[in-house]
Amino acid sequence: MFQTSPGPRALRWTAGTVGVLALLALGATPATPAAADDPSPGVVLGKIAPVDGVEPGSTFQVPVGFTNTGTEALGKVWLSYSLSHGLSRTELAELPSNCKYLTIPSVDEAPDSTEAICEFDQTVKTGVVYTPEKQLAIRVRDSALYDHVRVGVNTDGFPYPGDNFSHPVPGTAPAVKLVEQPDATPAPSGSAKRSFSDATDATVTAVNTADFKVAGARLKGAVGDTVPLTVRLTNAGPAWVQRNGDTRGAEIVIKMPAGTTVVKNDSCLKRGSGRYACGTGPNWVKEGDEENYTFQLKIDKAVPGARGSVELTGPSRPFDTVTQNDKADIRLDVAGGDGASGGDTANTGAGTALPLVGAAAAVAALGAGAFLVARRRAHRR
Known part of the structure; x- marks a missing residue:
């Protein structure tokens, strides 16, 4: 008034x-x-x-x-x-x-x-x-x-x-x-x-704060597959943030899991092997705004323990007092590999597939042995 x-x-x-x-x-x-x-x-x-x-x-x-x-x-x-x-x-x-x-x-x-x-x-x-x-x-x-x-x-x-x-x-x-x-x-x-x-x-x-946070992803696939990857940047508020000049409102760096190759990328810049930089287009981020960055990853090989990440970078954030959500993992479970990169092999099916393969081999061996015994008996007669 x-x-x-x-x-x-x-x-x-x-x-x-x-x-x-x-x-x-x-x-x-x-x-x-x-x-x-x-x-x-x-x-x-x-x-x-x-x-x-x-x-x-x-x-x-x-x-x-x-x-x-x-x-x-x-x-x-x-x-x-x-x-x-x-x-x-x-x-x-x-x-x-x-x-x-x-x-x-x-x-x-x-x-x-x-x-x-x-x-x-x-x-x-x-x-x-x-x-x-x-x-x-x-x-x-x-x-x-x-x-x-x-x-x-x-x-x-x-x-x-x-x-x-x-x-x-x-x-x-x-x-x-x-x-x-x-x-x-x-x-x-x-x-x-x-x-x-x-x-x-x-x-x-x-006198206010704004919580910038990132979300990673968990992917599943077999060697040779191409799988989609989406990571997210969010301003959880309560404040909006506007930077000076041409400075982006927020930026992140994405590191892809080892053993993968990016075959499609719509909006991020490559920054070395397996690394991509992404950010908001304008110099502001409103409260509640979300930015999704999408990729297509080809699984070239299974690398046990491999894991990617998404992390906030760019200009300083003195307004952001919550730091535990500034980085997140990108996990990749490869079916048929030597182990899942996320450390949880039961989700890929590998844990049950290997016992089944062993059982099948045992059955096959047992069958072959029975056949040889039957032939020997017939020859003696």
Whole structure:
């Protein structure tokens, strides 16, 4: 919800952090000067300090302030708040009626997000810092961990976020307006990077964990068979994880059992003899997400005691406090071999097959002996 002041539940910060954040939010940060002869209007947002140590289920605020650095007053301004997957706005009943809320689904390049856009139909003077009279309260979801808020100011129409967003839904709480902050230092005239908009980002780090785990497999077959292998990577949550830049969300290395050859592999890279590296495509893994990696293995020969593995690798995981499920075995039972690689030969049938073979040989030997005795007796007669 929008709140007049942060209050005791808004953020678990120190008093010094709150003071610094407020000063940064209300004072605008100079940007690269525009050309001196550019007559276009301009707006400059103040920077927002990182938000650290928030708890799932709590709410916090990002104090937003901006300056009209153009030469003429503005008649309308929009403020937008883009919230990453682990964050959300509060209930629509607590969202002002001059704000709208919408959702943006996940695409290949970005995870899903939510957006709150507020319209201020009022005069905005030049050279003055403005802030909403009540700042937006943002809720920390159970899945929050490494999140961010992107705040934008726009003077050129409703800033639709892109394709495939939901229909904007207006809030029902009383409308809020922009108020002047005469004690704040405005951004210099002509310092806007763009004529009609500006944006800034704030990182949000929650106190949370995410359990990445892997699952191996147990295979059965005979020499010469081709058998399917599927291993699984799961984020058991509760948090989602988004990495920086092009870093994959999670990675694993698979070591195949000795005596096998991979004849089909859809999505992993070979890393030496019998070793394959796999990972998530994007740089994020949502809570509850599963990735299955499939192979076709040809059993070339039976190797007693041979065993493969699947293991988490890649970037560090300080959020993952459960380590016993970071590695799993790939077991292969070969029928008719010298023993099963998993150490459990009864499951292959070999334990019963060998006694039967011995019995058959004994019966055959007994039959041959009886035949010879009968021939000798007949010859004597």
